[in-house]
Each structure stands twice: as structure tokens, then as C-alpha cells.
Amino acid sequence: MKLSLPLLASVATFALGLIAAPVAANAQSADGIVVYNAQHESLTQAWADAFTAETGIKVTLRNGSDTELGNQIVQEGAASSADVFLTENSPAMALVDAAGLFAPLDAATLAQVPDNFRPADGKWTGIAARSTVFAYDKTKLSEDQLPKSLLDLADPSWKGRWAASPGGADFQAIVAALLELKGEEATAAWLKAMKENFTAYKGNSTAMKAVNAGQIEGAVIYHYYWFGDQAKTGENSKNVALHYFRNQDPGAFVSISGGGVLASSKHPEEAQAFVKWIAGKGGQDILKTGTSFEYAVGKGADSNPKLVPLADLQAPKVEPSTLDSKKVTDLMTAAGIL
């Protein structure tokens, strides 16, 4: 039997393509590390570019959200292609840690970060931090009309007046802190009232934009969205002011962004080097000088001078490794928010 050349050629190319594809996909990681990144893409890209420039180690990002990637790593188990996991908040780090998938970090990495910004087991470290705020429309609300506590937003008087982005890991971390500080019963009740009172937006930026546009009076978000917009055009935040709850209120929660190295990493040295670099001077300087406006957490590292100093925020004491993302999504699903 005779087969024509074009047929043979096309079948061969196709088959080769199918075989080469997974190989090519893995090849990306053969000469560098894969980072499962839930931090803002622009921030991690800046870190990765500077790190690659300094060390020559290539960094490939897979972007997603905290708990999505955290749960993904847990499902992938030892087969995960991730070498490093970076998040915006702690619950997803706690999730992966509880599954025993992190390798211990180098002592030199841990030594760069104060104890209160990392879990005691040394499996991951804080790399940045962000503060919960109530971003409000300053043309509508005066300071004495602001909620004294995050819990006040459950009051019927706040019905239809505030916003949040419940699908995002940021807000879920705040709920995790509430759960840790006030217990399950109080949190479930608060979420139930929240369902009645709040308006859901997709993303914190969008929620702030809505406050700015006068569509809603306030939103529970993190501080840096406002600073980021002010640094650009201010177009989406000119009517917005930030209210810090302080007084160790659950609403004064400071969330720690984490970084860790997977035990299954095939490039442990490079992965450890990357986390060490982020928590060290190079990475922390990018927080100070870049456009992320997140707080630096390294020993002796300064945050952007425009921010309210971390020490003045009177944040409640929450052990990051105890934050329970699964319980939070279950409670939010039960409350009909997710």
C-alpha cells in the first residue's frame, strides 16, 4: 500500500506536536522555576524580572487566586509542577502547609522576617502585608457616621449601603480573621446579615470604583487599591477616603501575604533562592518603591512613606497559620454569598 507524502507528513507533524506539546510545556520549567502566583501579576512580574536579572534563573508564572491555586496544589500533591507558591493572604498558605506539602525554608530566609509575620513552623514566610480598610465616599459620609467596627456593618441601618468582593481571597481572608477572633457562631450570624446588607462586586478595584462613582457608600477592601489609583490618575478614587478601624477590631486585620517552597520542587535550590530574595532586601525594596503599595515585612525594611505606618494600625493579633479557608468558603456558601 502506498501513502502519499503529504498525508504521512501531516500525520507525523500532528503526532509529533501532540508528543512535543507536553514536553514543551515541561521544558519551561526545565531551565527555571514555576511559580504558582496569587499575588498581583504586576508585583510578582516585577519581582521575577529583577530576580532573573540578578541570578539568571528563569521564572514562569501561573496566575490564579489564593485558594484556587492552594487547593490546586493540594490536589496535585507530589506531582505539582509548582516550585514556589506566593499568595496575597495567609489562609491558602495554611491550607498547603496543613497538607504537608511545603519544604522547610532556609534559616537564612526566616532570619530576614520578624516572628510575627510568619508561622512558627517555618514552612513559609510573610513576604508582604496589607491592611483591611473601609473605603468610603467622603462626599456622602462624615467621619462620625463611619462604622466603629466591622461588626457594625451587620446592623440593619447599613442595609444596601456597603460593598465587598466576596469571591476574592482578600475578603475571604478578612472573614477568616473574623472567624478566628469571634468564633463560628458569630461569624455565621455576621455573614447572614451581610447577605442582606451588602452589594457584591467582582474585585476590590471595582468595588472602590463604585464607591467613587457614588453607587454605594463604602466598601470593605484593602488599603493599597486606593494608593495605587492615587499614584496613577486618581480617576477612580478622587471621592474616596480610607477609614482604618484600629482598636484591635476584626476590621483592623492586617493580612500577611505568604511565600513558600514546595517539597515536591525539582529545583529546590533555585526555589529557595527566589523566596529568600523576595523576603530580602531586593524584594522588599520593590514594595517600597514600586506601584504595589503593599507593606514591606522584612526586618529593617521600610514601606512606602505614603502609607500609614504598620505599627499605627492597631491590628488584632491573629496567628496566620490558623486561618481556615475551607471553613470560610463553607460558611459563605451556607450564607448564600458564594
Place this chain on the structure above:
Amino acid sequence: MHGSVETIRPDGTPILLRVRPWSRRPAPPWMAILAVLVSAASLLPLGFVIGVTIQTGWATASAMIFRPRVGELMVNTVLLVIATVPISAVLATALAWLTERTDLPAARLWSWLAVAPLAVPAFVQSYAWISLIPSLHGLGAGVLISVLAYFPFLYLPISAAMRRLDPGLEDAAASLGHSPARVFFRIVLPQLRLAILGGALLVALHLLAEYGLYAMIRFDTFTTAIVEQFQSTFNGPAANMLAGVLVMCCLLLLTLEAGLRGRERYARVGSGAAMRARPLRLGRAAWPCLLLPLLVAFLSLGVPALTLARWLIAGGAEIWDLGSIGLALGQTLFLALAGAALATMAAIPMAWLSIRRPGRLQRLLEGCNYIVGSLPGVVVALALVTITVRVALPLYQTLFTILVAYALMFLPRALISLRASMAQAPVELEQAAASLGRRPIHVLWSVTMRLAAPGAAASMALVSLGVFNELTATQMLAPNGTRTLAMAFWSLSGEIDYAAAAPYALIMVLFSMPLTWLLYVQSRRSAGR
């Protein structure tokens, strides 16, 4: 060996064999086997939904399904469908009537402009509107933007059907004293039923599957809720159960359409051919009538064009980060072409069977593909993520898996174009090639596929158009480091960096334009004009 006939017995006595006509021979088994394999693969997502429900257990599953949140989503989704589909149908019928049956000035132009919105991805349409009116949200906004994004799916079949209508029936009705309005409702509209139902089904399925459009205007449907659950829990049970409900909705729509379609057909009998309809003279009414296509074109094309122009000007040269844009474009083109090639190859056995060996098996297989093609990308992606991560780990996060997802999602598109042109390849040529000793695979390649090449090209174009603007499944399945145009656009617009997102939107629209043009030309050709 296939096609050869033994004419001499081993002992040397000649015999005469009656050769059955080609068309009644059983299908070459390998063709049927391939078609069965493709269909079996395409049933994976359905099997996944059933499997996961069983695994979850009825107690948990029912707690996840019968809760108020699912009720809310159901109400939202149902309202969206029952508001959008009829409005789109009326709009599309009115436009089709104006462009096909009247002497509306520049009718050809308006006809193209009624199809062109297909080149604007739904989430770009949403982005355009939300930058124009930031407070847009909820059901009203959802219906408005959905109509603008999807009415061409109704316009295409309706206008094609109108071109083919036999004016004799209308003349007869008019001569019996019916008013023009009555003629339209009693004679024209019933003949458009199939076109309207088919288009309506397509629109409804898109409404169920779309994510980006509704996420931007804060309107929650099953699909947005599934994506949100996925972002919180990866493939948690709540996401899987919502997917199950969504699948039920799709199946319900398919059944509904099949039921309403019925078996009635309109055909002309007797000698002669239908004449071409005389366009209705609008006279002075032409100018007010022009307002409708003008308004629709402004809302569906003008608004995106204005918004994009505004952001591109506001962003200036700074937003043209050519490195990232070029990389995204390259990756998107590669995925689109590879996905289109795979979908088209997968459609070949199916298309061949349905032309050359129609029968029970073929109808069954085609039904399977049809159902799976109606499933939203988010369900297909969820299924493939779960299956690969649990059972087929070497395939997990590979290019292969994402291409399979595209092939499953867009198989019906490939099938339709391929089948139409395969039907035009004369079976006699295949027989001649076979009688000259060519192997079936060789016949298929050197005769059938060569004659069906235009159809294969159209199939590639249609599938690439789908892949080019695909967001949800790509995000969930793509290999590490993938960043398509749609993904980049989505990530930037999510951080409300609307200016930086504009170049990506522009490129998506520009690349979709020629493919949409092809679709338009194809539909006109199928109607014989």
C-alpha cells in the same frame, strides 16, 4: 481488503459475485471506530458530572443543589434567557426583513453590519458599555448587552431563510385578500420557524455559557457562580454541583427546541422554481426604517469602537507593551490554529459517516456531539481538570488537554461546515479511486478531503474564531506560563486598568473581523446569493 472482489475459487472455477451498491455496504469499521472514539471522548464531561454527583453522595449533593443561592442563580439565568431571546428574535427578524425583503438603501451594508457584532467578543462588548456607563449592572444591563452581542446568531439563519422564501405563497395569500401584516404573520413567520428556533437555541446556549460579560456587570448566573467557586475552592463539590445544574439547563433547552421544532416542513411542489421575491418598496417610509439598523449598528459596533478609541487615545504609546502583546498574540494564534486543526480532524469521521453511511449509529453519535457542543466551556474545563488531575496526571496542564477541550467545545461548528462540503464530493470519484486500488484512507485523503477542502477551511476558521476569544476554559486548563489575549485583557480590566486592556481588545476584534466576514459570506452563499 476493502473494495476487492475474489472472482476465482481456490480450485480454479470462476464465480460471479454480485457487488452490493456502495452506499449499502457497512461503514469501514475503522471509520466507525474513530467516530465512536471521538464521541466517547466528547461524552467525558457528561460522565464527569454524573460521576462526581454519585461520588459526592446524595445528602451532600442535595444540600449543595437545593439551597437558596442556587434558586437565585436559577431565577437570574431563567429571566436572562426569557428576556434576551425574544427581544433578539424580534430585532433580528425586523432587521432581516428590512435588509432582505425591502428596498432599504444600502441593504447589503446593513446586512453585514448586523453580522459584524460577532467579531466583538462578548466581554469586550461588556467592557465597552461599562466604561461608557459605569453604573450599569444587573438584569437590565445583562439583557441589553446580551442582545447586542448575540442577536447576529439569530439574524444569520433568519435572513438566510428569508432569502429562500417562495413569494408565490405570499402572493396567493395577498390575492385572497389578506392584509400585508396578516400575510407576514400567517405566511412568512411560520416559514421562519426553524430558523428562529435554531438561532434562539444558539443564543440561549451562549447566554448560559458566558462568563466575562456578566462578571463585568455584576450579574450572577450559574457560570459566573461556578467560576467564583472554582477560584475559591479549585474543583470543590459546590462548583461541581452547580455545573450539574447548568448541564440540566442546557439539556432542557435542547429538548425544548427539539419539541417546538416538530416535524413540519414547508416545501414547494409542482413544476418550476421559486422566483425571487420582489423587494417591497418602502417609499418615504425608508428613512424612518433606516433608523433601526442605524441604531443597532451604533449600539453594537459604535459603542465598542468609541470606547476602544477613547482608551487607546487616553493610554497613548505607553500601553503598547509590544513584548507582552506580541507574546500573547503568538500564543493565541498558535492555540487557535492547533485547536482548529484538532477539531476539524476529529470531525472528519463523523462528517464522513453522516454523508456516506447515514444510519442509527451515526444519528446516535451525532446526538452525543451535539449535546456536548452545547455544554459551557466552564463545565468542559472543570471536567478535564478533575479527570486529568485525578486519573491522567501526565496529561494534566498540557497543551494536549486544552486542545482537547477546544475540540470538544467546538466540534459541532467543525462538523457543520465539513459535512456541507463533503456532501458535494461525488461518491463516484471515491468509487473510482477505490476501484483503482487505493486504500480507503488514501481515498479519503486524496479524493474526499481534497474536494471538501473549502469546508475544512471554513471549519478551521469557525473553530479558530471560537478559540481566539475563549476565556474561561483557557484560564482553567492552559499550561503554565500561558497568557492569551483574552487572559491578558481579563486580568488588566479586572484591575480596572481599562487603558492597558484596550490594545488586547482591539487585536481580538481586528483578528475576528475576517473570520466573521467569512461566516457572513458563507451564509449568503448557502442561500444561493
